[in-house]
Amino acid sequence: MDSNTLNQAIESLAQHKDKWARVPPERKAVYARGILTAMVSSAERAVSVVSAAKGFTEGTPMVGDEWGSGPYSTVRNLRLLATSLEQIARHGAPQLRPGVVRVRTGGQVAVEVFPLSVSDKMLFSGSRAEVWMEPDVTSENLLSHMAGFHRQKDPKGKVALVLGAGNVSSCAPLDTAHKLFIEGQVCLCKMNPVNEYYEPFMAEAFADLIRDGFVQIIRGGTDVGDYLCQHPGIEEIHLTGGAATFEAIVFGGGEEGARRKKSDQPRLQKRVTAELGNIGPLIVVPGQWSKADLEFQAANIATQMISNTGFNCNSARILILPKGWPQSQALLDQLKAILVGLPTRKAFYPGAEERYERFTSINPSAIAIGTRQPGVLPWTLIPDLDSADRNNICFKSESFCPLLAQTTVDGKDAAKFLQNAVKFCNDVLWGTLCVCIIIDAKTQTLLGDTIERAIADLRYGTVSLNHWPAMGYLWGATTWGAFPGRTYQDIQSGIGTTHNAFMFDRPQKSVVYGPFRAWPTPPWFVTNKKAHKVLPKCVRLEANPSLTKTMGVAFAAMGG
Secondary structure, three states: OOHHHHHHHHHHHHHHHHHHHHOOHHHHHHHHHHHHHHHHHHHHHHHHHHHHHHOOOOOOHHHHHHHHHHHHHHHHHHHHHHHHHHHHHHHOOOOOOOOOEEEOOOOOEEEEEEOOOHHHHHHOOOOEEEEEEOOOOOOOOHHHHEOOHHHOOOOOOOEEEEEOOOOOOOHHHHHHHHHHHHOOOEEEEEOOHHHHHHHHHHHHHOHHHHHOOOEEEEOOOHHHHHHHHHOOOOOEEEEEOOHHHHHHHHHOOHHHHHHHHHOOOOOOOOEEEEEOOOOEEEEEOOOOOOHHHHHHHHHHHHHHHHHHHHOOOOOEEEEEEEOOOOOHHHHHHHHHHHHHOOOOOEOOOOOHHHHHHHHHHHOOOOEEEOOOEOOEOOEEEEEEEOOOOOOOHHHHOOOOOOEEEEEEEOOOOHHHHHHHHHHHHHHOOOOOOEEEEEOOHHHHHHHOHHHHHHHHHOOOOEEEEOOOOOHHHHOOOOEEEOOOOOEOOEOOOEEOEEEOOOOEOOEEEEEEEOOOOOOOOOOOOOOOOOHHHHHHHHHHHHHOOOHHHHHHHHHHHOOO
16 A cells, blocks of 8 residues: 555545544434444354354354354454443443442452343353452542543544554454544554455445544554554554564664664654454363363363464463473373364465464474465464473463473362463463463362452453353453453564543453353364354344344354
């Protein structure tokens, strides 16, 4: 795309930025619901196109991956955003239900944001989620730390550049929606070259906003992205991608970029927010598990490892087992058995094969499950890494392919192991995006407050108990992003949050709580044989919830 076209797009947005900032929230809600309606209308077509590009076989459960990470998460978040905007119009702020605010030991405020409806309670039985606030937020001033943009009396607009992610189709629309509806900024969204085929669906969904001058959607490579980032008309930038991309944007490339980074001299004097991935830790707390427990949790781990072929920022990358736990080998054997039964998939994300070679050549103990073919990677485990070897690539770099490393951590009992595992995650592993703790109900009861202390101590933006942390992405009312406190020089998983339908201005982390065993098989599990049939019904339910649709989803989920 030539510079004149890009300049015109930015100039058009600049002319409309203050108008958008002053569009009343009730009118913004209409726009949000318009995007939602269009997303539902195009969902089947979009899933078909994306699945074909990713090599997902039509009519098989693997297509459920795209229904969940694409239309489901987008539609749910937009519905919740629209509801919050309507509540702002009526009450001045998003409305919290009675009894959802608690004050933790030490004074930290936590707000329960899931479940929000009878449908949530029925379909996610035993699950809940909270958003924990920054320490200086109190129960008395919480409302003054919500929907900050919408509290301004005379808001001024800004032109934001959104650099869309290439791995998951919901990232670009949800990042754009965040900038529009939470931060009040007009948006130029550049599609990632990996999934620029999704651009027609973006244009269809945002058609009303494009028509009215508030959104522009373009394609282009790194040259276009670099031109836009440095353009004086772009006032803020948000990207979902990799840390190397972030550093190239902020500091530049080559020796000059390295010099700027070392001396903390960004070449851009504008706000840049980002979500940049993670080495996703999965901590298994020792207990006495039944055969059924082992089977369920192996499926849980497999899901976190290979969903979307492992090309997720919230994928499990490192499995942390207790040293000396008698059931460690049984769990690993069950995990291997599940992976053997799952067909390998196309390695659709660029660079996957090179990254795979790098990780496995450094760690020759790697176990490949399935046949490697051109463009197809086997599911791969790297067992028994020494947790004291802090420089192992598996602890310092995100593989971003269907590969799971495993290590052990000491601990004389479950409580001490958990304490040591938390320290290992915080001090050794790269990234602060999300972490999962798996713990059975009996052990959880025995540990009592130790669990909450571990959650508090983990420096991650989403901490999930038993569920895949992706639920913190999918549910929309939770925040999604890195733990606060990163700097441009040490960015790791990024700066800022998205989703966040209640528009909390000072969130610290989101915490997802799930049951140790769920029934029926969760539709996002890679072992669910009906995922491609259940998740389309979930999308229609989220668009317009009703008891009838809820019962339809529940009935369809049986036997998955």
